[in-house]
Amino acid sequence: MAVISYIEAVTAALREEMQRDESVFILGEDVGKKGGVFRATDGLYEEFGEQRVLDTPLAESAIAGVGIGAAMYGMRPVAEMQFADFIMPAVNQIISEAAKIRYRSNNDWNCPITIRAPYGGGINGALYHSQSVEAIFANQPGLKIVMPSTPYDVKGLLKAAIRDNDPVLFFEHKRAYRLLKEEVPDGHYVIPIGKADVKRNGTDVTVITYGLCVHFALQAAEKLEQEGIDTHILDLRTVYPLDQQAIVEATEKTGKVLLVTEDNKEGSIISEVSAIIAEHCLFELDAPVRRLAGPDVPSMPYAPTMEKYFMVDPDKVERAIRDLAEF
Amino acid sequence: MAVISYIEAVTAALREEMQRDESVFILGEDVGKKGGVFRATDGLYEEFGEQRVLDTPLAESAIAGVGIGAAMYGMRPVAEMQFADFIMPAVNQIISEAAKIRYRSNNDWNCPITIRAPYGGGINGALYHSQSVEAIFANQPGLKIVMPSTPYDVKGLLKAAIRDNDPVLFFEHKRAYRLLKEEVPDGHYVIPIGKADVKRNGTDVTVITYGLCVHFALQAAEKLEQEGIDTHILDLRTVYPLDQQAIVEATEKTGKVLLVTEDNKEGSIISEVSAIIAEHCLFELDAPVRRLAGPDVPSMPYAPTMEKYFMVDPDKVERAIRDLAEF
Amino acid sequence: MTTNRHKSLGLEDNQVLDMYKTMVLARKLDERMWLLNRAGKIPFVISCQGQEGAQVGAAFALNRNIDYVAPYYRDMGVVLVFGMTPRELMLSGFAKAEDPNSGGRQMPGHFGQKKNRILTGSSPVTTQVPHAVGVALAAKMEDKDFVSFVTLGEGSSNQGDFHEGLNFAGVHQLPVITMVENNKYAISVPLEKQLACESVSERAQGYGMPGVTVNGNDPLEVYEAVKVARERATNGNGPTLIEAITDRLTAHSSDDDDRTYRELEEIEAAKKKDTIILFGNYLKKCRVLTDHLEHSIQEEVDTIVNDATDYAENAPFADPESALKHVYEE
Amino acid sequence: MTTNRHKSLGLEDNQVLDMYKTMVLARKLDERMWLLNRAGKIPFVISCQGQEGAQVGAAFALNRNIDYVAPYYRDMGVVLVFGMTPRELMLSGFAKAEDPNSGGRQMPGHFGQKKNRILTGSSPVTTQVPHAVGVALAAKMEDKDFVSFVTLGEGSSNQGDFHEGLNFAGVHQLPVITMVENNKYAISVPLEKQLACESVSERAQGYGMPGVTVNGNDPLEVYEAVKVARERATNGNGPTLIEAITDRLTAHSSDDDDRTYRELEEIEAAKKKDTIILFGNYLKKCRVLTDHLEHSIQEEVDTIVNDATDYAENAPFADPESALKHVYEE
Numbered sequence A, B: 001m002a003v004i005s006y007i008e009a010v011t012a013a014l015r016e017e018m019q020r021d022e023s024v025f026i027l028g029e030d031v032g033k034k035g036g037v038f039r040a041t042d043g044l045y046e047e048f049g050e051q052r053v054l055d056t057p058l059a060e061s062a063i064a065g066v067g068i069g070a071a072m073y074g075m076r077p078v079a080e081m082q083f084a085d086f087i088m089p090a091v092n093q094i095i096s097e098a099a100k101i102r103y104r105s106n107n108d109w110n111c112p113i114t115i116r117a118p119y120g121g122g123i124n125g126a127l128y129h130s131q132s133v134e135a136i137f138a139n140q141p142g143l144k145i146v147m148p149s150t151p152y153d154v155k156g157l158l159k160a161a162i163r164d165n166d167p168v169l170f171f172e173h174k175r176a177y178r179l180l181k182e183e184v185p186d187g188h189y190v191i192p193i194g195k196a197d198v199k200r201n202g203t204d205v206t207v208i209t210y211g212l213c214v215h216f217a218l219q220a221a222e223k224l225e226q227e228g229i230d231t232h233i234l235d236l237r238t239v240y241p242l243d244q245q246a247i248v249e250a251t252e253k254t255g256k257v258l259l260v261t262e263d264n265k266e267g268s269i270i271s272e273v274s275a276i277i278a279e280h281c282l283f284e285l286d287a288p289v290r291r292l293a294g295p296d297v298p299s300m301p302y303a304p305t306m307e308k309y310f311m312v313d314p315d316k317v318e319r320a321i322r323d324l325a326e327f
Numbered sequence C, D: 001m002t003t004n005r006h007k008s009l010g011l012e013d014n015q016v017l018d019m020y021k022t023m024v025l026a027r028k029l030d031e032r033m034w035l036l037n038r039a040g041k042i043p044f045v046i047s048c049q050g051q052e053g054a055q056v057g058a059a060f061a062l063n064r065n066i067d068y069v070a071p072y073y074r075d076m077g078v079v080l081v082f083g084m085t086p087r088e089l090m091l092s093g094f095a096k097a098e099d100p101n102s103g104g105r106q107m108p109g110h111f112g113q114k115k116n117r118i119l120t121g122s123s124p125v126t127t128q129v130p131h132a133v134g135v136a137l138a139a140k141m142e143d144k145d146f147v148s149f150v151t152l153g154e155g156s157s158n159q160g161d162f163h164e165g166l167n168f169a170g171v172h173q174l175p176v177i178t179m180v181e182n183n184k185y186a187i188s189v190p191l192e193k194q195l196a197c198e199s200v201s202e203r204a205q206g207y208g209m210p211g212v213t214v215n216g217n218d219p220l221e222v223y224e225a226v227k228v229a230r231e232r233a234t235n236g237n238g239p240t241l242i243e244a245i246t247d248r249l250t251a252h253s254s255d256d257d258d259r260t261y262r263e264l265e266e267i268e269a270a271k272k273k274d275t276i277i278l279f280g281n282y283l284k285k286c287r288v289l290t291d292h293l294e295h296s297i298q299e300e301v302d303t304i305v306n307d308a309t310d311y312a313e314n315a316p317f318a319d320p321e322s323a324l325k326h327v328y329e330e
């Protein structure tokens, strides 16, 4: 057990899987010699060579599409999109191809590709280096979307994604990369994709969220504890398809639910979470299902004033939990 | 007033706007000489010439991107995606560019483009000629998404879309093209984008839906009337951004809500509708918010057995309304 | 009297006869599907008619035991050579459960069969190009001898995926052969409104690979080009772009009426250059094909097509609920 | 003694001096931004350093009163020529409300200013290419005399939008000039891992347009190429692809450390070919620039840069709530 950061957990998972399985390889922009613009693939080019850590031309549709072809053949590509914002040119390959290969071939072919991308704001990234893009894909059966919140989860879930026989989008919060550190086992372990995780047990208010917002919620919960407000926190971990049972259980735990995402509000992951609750837990609810999210503007501006205004933060979460507790 | 079909309403709106405004032009695949694969642009090439009804190379990102450039200059392009399923290569231009041009330039530039595409199933279209793709875009502030349900609405909303100074995605149900006919005024009229429309007044159960499903709901409602079940039907018309007030009013009308879409269930438009209800109408509800949608499989298979199984139809809507009424 | 061209290409008489038979089989299966469509028995057809020579000529130059193909929707000729049976093709036409391509989930022309290394295809054009490049990348990584072969129409060569895929193949010198079947139309859009260059093969230079244009109505010319390309690829010399000039003898599909945009004369002229007629004439000139043999081939093929049709028509559809299967690994 | 090349291009002494001044201004604004970044005063810089000659040479060949430009993030030289002021550029660097590009919403280098016909740009590379083609389409439809000019890096020429945009321009013979600023790197990826062709300009043939490669360190060579292209365009002869070979004298951006992938020698060598030094020498050789004049230009530019910095640093940020404005027309 060593204390490592969120991004070191990414690198560790990649290294272990590449050592374990010859068919695992990495492709993307600047992932080789440079080791990635965030250094997520740091040292892998040196360890595994340029054949398995491929610097590609600047073309996301090819990065995804070539990866998909290799995956159909039987390789296990891990494609990196340099920023989640730049996954857009690859949408056709991801939605029309990766997501549908098993279904359209009636289980004859499959596509075990993992597509990693750093997402999220709060790092002066402006409109195109801050986006949460999961909602674009979270309506496409055939895809799985994983968004880990801790170094431990990163390692276990990324290894599970790479071993998964279906395509997985793996979104890493770029602000968490160096902000979050914790003890992570050195050896092999995987965390099942599709299962949410209770990050804190509580009795007064339930917060359901994912990614960096899990930490905002944990920080808020600590403060509120002193006020005697006991918060239950469910980390979705996999945002598509959602873990309905865990959502229902977390709702029943307190009857008051706050949903949090740093994405824009309308049409986000938490919209579906709310719909699941309205469908299955109506009579367990003691208060309306509240949502805390970014405003419905295209993305986070560059200027610190406007970026802060856009971003969800621990104070905003704290206020929202308190409101619900007092409801 | 003449009785015209849903697709004739598309053509009429295009013709009238092109006659009214020199800056309106059409671009897309096969829209010119052939008049479109569904003949939505029938006769326009002859009337306005190839300069204003442009047959483009087979490249959706260019169709959108060139349109966006022309729109920034001050033209009013109406781009056709031959099938909604083939809008995927244009996602980067639509989400990264069209949606963000006004915001990112702080209101200096804007992008008055309309992008039309036939969507929806029930026509033996199989996986890639049957999809509902609105959910992919219904989380992108800066975009407006219109999905009309009747010839009258088509004409008034398409004209509004073309005159709108922001980008509008306009999805037409391809099965409705020749199936639906009604009296439509010959002259100019526009229907405001962003407002939902009550298509039927009722007191027992509220159905909130859009597109072809509005007709399934109307047919179901007629039958149920004989059983003494009185259905209230709200047609969203604009699925993004949603008309929250109309949704709240429609919910309060009956306290029992059925949401219907032919899209896959998880992460669809009706997920957001449900979230709005759970947020604002919790105490008006007498029953859980039910959702009737396509199953969470990639898309509609080709074989008639499986296609029918996938598609929402009047019987399924009728059963779902009855269940709620009896709740 | 003509020189015997196939011998000089290393093709035996029985091989060229085999090519001819396969072309006739593809044609007759396709014609039958149109009849079935017009009779209301199958909802959709998209044709290989006019492009069989290019397809069969190319496929014969590949190694059917190890190579991977990513065919596009017209490539009935390619998949027949790679082992898909007439019954299997008809099962796809009728959308029956037993269809190996998709179990009746996809329209005909959306080929895929893992055991024959036919990659599963979709409707959005050109997405298969990066896939074939990815398979070629795997060949290079695993140091294997196979190549990948991908086809598309000339209109589809204007998609970004063509550019991104071929550039990737060029940079990494991958064993992938891309063949554009240029039938001069993208549905109703004629060549001059699709491309400004003289020939699609000119684009090869921009990807650092050789590009050649061949007469797609001549299976032997296509065979030779693909054979050369395959040798290049297996010798580690990277990808090739081949453009086969062909004619589309039908409307774009059973949903299209080409009279609105195409002159009858043009179609008539194309039919005079019909690849099957020309290749038949060649084989007769070199005494490989006789009127008698031609006749018996026709009969043999008719029997095969009848059998395939009856088999497929009588096969069951998939159960409704089976639509829920195979979204993810089960 | 050198022949006076600018005269033969129809450029007066004061014009080339003007070009030189603009290059120096761009360089010094850029250098200042790095200092501000290292001092923690601005979060991000992306440089024009090394590419000013290509940018200013090209922009001078355009008509600044009617032409439209779609610059990419390094094009400070282009936008200065098209009327953006040093204060405006610094306002963008500091992300202040008054920034005309975005009101502080976008990073520096994301240019846009309607009154000067500078299209608003984003971060995803190459999307601007179809936009410029669309503006050129409008010019053709409205039968106007302006052209559109779009730039991108060589790495970005591998995106699908490059292919789709240029093909569209070629087919419809539109008045658009595309200039690739080839600085031989895409962040850390060297040319040979980006492209397999000899030069990016070879790709022009595939789009039915002329393609030329010029020395981007020589503003006059670039000026000439763009001038010729503009004449072609306004004479209705369609688009041109120009590749300007340049050097990136800095790391990719203030977030990049290029020592991990680039040899010091290489950068040193590039600095010897610095476009500003070379052009200065040329101007001195033809007696247009003197040491004295050079010195006073430096001083003049320093004053401008100081003023711009002070002005921008003291300007207010946008109000937090203003983040809600301008999603749709209000």
Ligand SMILES: Cc1ncc(C[n+]2csc(CCOP(=O)(O)OP(=O)(O)O)c2C)c(N)n1
Pocket: B029, B058, B060, B082, B086, B089, C074, C123, C124, C125, C152, C153, C154, C155, C156, C157, C181, C183, C184, C185, C186, C187, C248, C252
């Ligand atoms: C991305 C995408 N856009 C549009 C279509 C609709 N479509 C199907 S085939 C076709 C024309 C293809 O022309 P070409 O590539 O020349 O192939 P051909 O049919 O002529 O063999 C079009 C536009 C599609 N399938 N995919």
Ligand SMILES: Cc1ncc(C[n+]2csc(CCOP(=O)(O)OP(=O)(O)O)c2C)c(N)n1
Pocket: A029, A058, A060, A082, A086, A089, D074, D123, D124, D125, D152, D153, D154, D155, D156, D157, D181, D183, D184, D185, D186, D187, D248, D252
């Ligand atoms: C679609 C997209 N993918 C990735 C990036 C990240 N990125 C920014 S600049 C750059 C390299 C661009 O190289 P080049 O086109 O040669 O321009 P240069 O920076 O060398 O001038 C990359 C990969 C991006 N901005 N957009």
Ligand SMILES: [Mg+2]
Pocket: C153, C154, C155, C181, C182, C183, C184, C185, C186, C187
């Ligand atoms: Mg064609």
Ligand SMILES: [Mg+2]
Pocket: D153, D154, D155, D181, D182, D183, D184, D185, D186, D187
């Ligand atoms: Mg570069």
